[in-house]
Amino acid sequence: MQNMNIKDIAKIAGVAPSTVSRVLNNRSDVSEKTRGKILNIMEQYNYIPNNSARNLKIIDSNTIGVLVKGIYNPFFSRIIQSIEEKIAEQGYSMTLNYNYNDSNDIDTAIQLIKEKKLEGLVCLGGNFEHLDEQQIKSLNVPIVIASANIIDQKNKSMVSSVTIDNEKAAFEAVDYLCNLGHTQIGLITTGIADRSIGRLRIQGYKKALKKHNIRIDENLMEIGEYTFESGYEAMEHLLDKNLEITAVFATSDIMAIGAAKAALSRGLSIPEKISIIGFDGIEYTNYFHPALTTMRQPQEEIGYKSIEILFGLLKEEKKHQHVILKTELIQRKSCKRIKRITSY
Amino acid sequence: MQNMNIKDIAKIAGVAPSTVSRVLNNRSDVSEKTRGKILNIMEQYNYIPNNSARNLKIIDSNTIGVLVKGIYNPFFSRIIQSIEEKIAEQGYSMTLNYNYNDSNDIDTAIQLIKEKKLEGLVCLGGNFEHLDEQQIKSLNVPIVIASANIIDQKNKSMVSSVTIDNEKAAFEAVDYLCNLGHTQIGLITTGIADRSIGRLRIQGYKKALKKHNIRIDENLMEIGEYTFESGYEAMEHLLDKNLEITAVFATSDIMAIGAAKAALSRGLSIPEKISIIGFDGIEYTNYFHPALTTMRQPQEEIGYKSIEILFGLLKEEKKHQHVILKTELIQRKSCKRIKRITSY
DNA sequence: CTGAAAGCGCTTACAG
DNA sequence: CTGAAAGCGCTTACAG
Numbered sequence: 001m002q003n004m005n006i007k008d009i010a011k012i013a014g015v016a017p018s019t020v021s022r023v024l025n026n027r028s029d030v031s032e033k034t035r036g037k038i039l040n041i042m043e044q045y046n047y048i049p050n051n052s053a054r055n056l057k058i059i060d061s062n063t064i065g066v067l068v069k070g071i072y073n074p075f076f077s078r079i080i081q082s083i084e085e086k087i088a089e090q091g092y093s094m095t096l097n098y099n100y101n102d103s104n105d106i107d108t109a110i111q112l113i114k115e116k117k118l119e120g121l122v123c124l125g126g127n128f129e130h131l132d133e134q135q136i137k138s139l140n141v142p143i144v145i146a147s148a149n150i151i152d153q154k155n156k157s158m159v160s161s162v163t164i165d166n167e168k169a170a171f172e173a174v175d176y177l178c179n180l181g182h183t184q185i186g187l188i189t190t191g192i193a194d195r196s197i198g199r200l201r202i203q204g205y206k207k208a209l210k211k212h213n214i215r216i217d218e219n220l221m222e223i224g225e226y227t228f229e230s231g232y233e234a235m236e237h238l239l240d241k242n243l244e245i246t247a248v249f250a251t252s253d254i255m256a257i258g259a260a261k262a263a264l265s266r267g268l269s270i271p272e273k274i275s276i277i278g279f280d281g282i283e284y285t286n287y288f289h290p291a292l293t294t295m296r297q298p299q300e301e302i303g304y305k306s307i308e309i310l311f312g313l314l315k316e317e318k319k320h321q322h323v324i325l326k327t328e329l330i331q332r333k334s335c336k337r338i339k340r341i342t343s344y
Numbered sequence: 345m346q347n348m349n350i351k352d353i354a355k356i357a358g359v360a361p362s363t364v365s366r367v368l369n370n371r372s373d374v375s376e377k378t379r380g381k382i383l384n385i386m387e388q389y390n391y392i393p394n395n396s397a398r399n400l401k402i403i404d405s406n407t408i409g410v411l412v413k414g415i416y417n418p419f420f421s422r423i424i425q426s427i428e429e430k431i432a433e434q435g436y437s438m439t440l441n442y443n444y445n446d447s448n449d450i451d452t453a454i455q456l457i458k459e460k461k462l463e464g465l466v467c468l469g470g471n472f473e474h475l476d477e478q479q480i481k482s483l484n485v486p487i488v489i490a491s492a493n494i495i496d497q498k499n500k501s502m503v504s505s506v507t508i509d510n511e512k513a514a515f516e517a518v519d520y521l522c523n524l525g526h527t528q529i530g531l532i533t534t535g536i537a538d539r540s541i542g543r544l545r546i547q548g549y550k551k552a553l554k555k556h557n558i559r560i561d562e563n564l565m566e567i568g569e570y571t572f573e574s575g576y577e578a579m580e581h582l583l584d585k586n587l588e589i590t591a592v593f594a595t596s597d598i599m600a601i602g603a604a605k606a607a608l609s610r611g612l613s614i615p616e617k618i619s620i621i622g623f624d625g626i627e628y629t630n631y632f633h634p635a636l637t638t639m640r641q642p643q644e645e646i647g648y649k650s651i652e653i654l655f656g657l658l659k660e661e662k663k664h665q666h667v668i669l670k671t672e673l674i675q676r677k678s679c680k681r682i683k684r685i686t687s688y
Numbered sequence: 689c690t691g692a693a694a695g696c697g698c699t700t701a702c703a704g
Numbered sequence: 705c706t707g708a709a710a711g712c713g714c715t716t717a718c719a720g
Contacts (some may be wrong), residue, residue, distance in 0.1 A: 003409065005713055016691040026622045029689055046479040051459040053713035055396035057695045068710055071440070073419035079398070084444075096415070096442055100428075107392060114347070115395040135390040138347065257631050264633040287572045287601050289608040289633060302443060340447065349697055360707040365699055375705060397697035400712045 004047045013038050061117040063093040069125030074282045076124045082303030120310045131155050137334040141311035144306045149196035160309045160320045169327040170204025173295040178212040181338040182247040188234040189251040191223040193321035201251045231258025247275035253282045271336035349389045357382050363567040405461040407437040413469030415444040418626045420468045426647030464654045470682045475499050486657035493540035504653045504664040513671040514548025517639040522556040526591040532578040533595040535567040545595045573601025591619035597626045615680035634677035
């Protein structure tokens with residue numbers, strides 16, 4: 001039969017559609033006999049309910065959405081895992097969606113909320129600078145932005161956020177290198193695209209240099225994309241310029257790996273000839289050889305905290321919060337103390 | 345206003361809902377004046393249409409679904425990119441969905457088709473052994489299974505598939521190692537979970553050994569999961585057993601990287617002390633140091649071909665096809681020719 | 689425990 | 705070019 005629906009099942013079972021709906025939703029107010037009969041028929045005809053119809057009608061979806069910016073980001077995947085756990089603990093379902101094109105993040109978010117009648121949403125990454133107060137408020141669904149800056153002060157009353165202090169974290173990473181004796185420190189970062197975060201990390205880099213009275217040299221700064229290849233190329237450029245760099249700070253692990261590979265490919269051993277520090281703390285870095293030192297973002301905690309805040313807003317009607325989580329320097333094998341500039 | 349709908353917009357604009365719907369769908373049969381007015385109002389009120397309602401009613405969604413098994417798989421991400429390109433070329437939209445829990449893949453697929461009124465679906469990975477002919481046929485939506493074996497002969501008339509010859513590819517990888525002089529070759533693979541594919545690759549491994557008159561030793565075979573960590577541990581086990589292995593074949597790059605890291609961590613250099621070959625051809629292998637030799641699956645081609653077949657089924661009503669694509673041995677820096685067993 | 693009816697927010701012939 | 709009406713496949717009070 002072409003696309004069975006609830007009415008067809010009802011007819012075959014000799015009951016009303018509403019009864020079929022009840023067994024579909026596992027309601028208790030159906031006799032076991034009727035339930036059994038209907039379940040059998042559904043099985044027999046391979047009936048699969050239409051979610052669009054359900055979403056349209058439903059009020060309490062009992063589900064929380066997770067909207068991820070981009071596709072394929074190992075950094076987010078750990079966060080997602082911890083989010084899913086926590087959502088399940090609350091007896092809710094999670095629906096995972098990727099915003100892989102460059103459409104407006106907030107519009108996509110609202111669309112999703114409406115379409116699936118979500119009771120809450122956490123956004124991983126994305127741009128949420130421009131929020132329409134009217135729109136967000138009238139939606140009446142709590143939104144938590146994780147791992148993306150919301151900048152505008154007035155946004156703070158509309159959504160919650162869970163972030164790290166990007167500037168401080170970058171500062172600490174570079175400060176660490178300086179304390180190891182490095183003075184010629186390259187920066188490999190992403191560009192204008194992720195304005196807020198990228199800029200903050202660059203700020204941190206500069207601040208650390210200033211603290212150590214090191215001159216900021218634009219030549220030492222390479223701007224690329226969030227890919228291995230881009231990190232690789234950035235390192236090549238840096239090395240080609242012959243600036244006698246002894247260390248590099250990459251603002252993402254993916255780029256750090258690319259950079260490290262470029263150095264190793266030239267026969268520059270890590271950390272003997274060049275020190276490298278990454279950012280994010282993705283699993284990859286631990287399996288690179290040598291294992292990469294990195295400024296770790298607390299991925300699980302970002303997930304947990306987001307959900308904690310979300311359910312606080314949902315069930316206890318708390319106010320929006322803006323939590324800043326601590327990063328942690330994971331010292332591994334890619335950074336070395338130096339006395340003076342090693343020439344190579 | 346709480347959740348505007350098409351009726352509200354219509355009322356404000358002083359037109360009928362159907363007219364609003366027309367501008368929403370970019371139909372040409374609306375006067376520019378009316379269109380402008382409605383567009384303005386939508387903008388002003390931040391109107392966002394409800395997709396569930398749309399999906400429910402619509403017949404030609406003009407969209408192709410992509411259902412990905414699992415979450416976060418770098419191997420699939422390249423395929424997805426090429427799929428998206430090709431779908432766009434055809435003037436269709438793509439909707440990307442992840443089946444991250446362990447629910448039945450074919451049910452999830454059908455649910456998705458119904459919910460979003462998809463005109464075609466490509467599934468990346470998953471288990472499609474048990475297909476209900478009735479159900480698939482009545483659906484009347486072409487399905488292409490990529491990178492997953494469908495085994496059952498009778499399934500071949502219901503869905504198309506794009507795969508590689510897993511046994512042959514594994515055979516060639518191991519044959520390559522044998523030809524380099526290796527005889528003690530470890531196998532690191534995934535287990536019972538991905539029955540079809542895992543088993544086929546193990547078969548290939550065994551066949552290659554047989555061809556070279558090498559005894560198959562269960563001790564040389566480690567079964568784990570698709571993670572770095574699992575590859576790492578498998579290698580540790582292998583090494584602990586002191587079997588004088590000189591090479592390892594890992595049935596996925598992720599595991600190969602874990603394995604390589606384990607070897608390097610013990611001070612066993614690659615390829616001098618141990619050769620490693622992976623499978624899949626993900627980008628990371630090229631950035632590992634030393635760059636890993638791997639049996640590459642043609643990721644872009646898997647994507648292209650899937651879409652080509654899909655539109656063949658959709659527009660030209662062709663029959664279901666089962667394409668087997670060629671893999672390619674990418675020789676890099678992790679395998680070495682040996683004369684005799686190197687002791688370590 | 690079960691059924692009849694209304695309605696979720698759209699789209700789509702049909703008529704004008 | 706525009707509107708009135710039917711209906712997509714469900715769920716949910718309401719009544720019994």
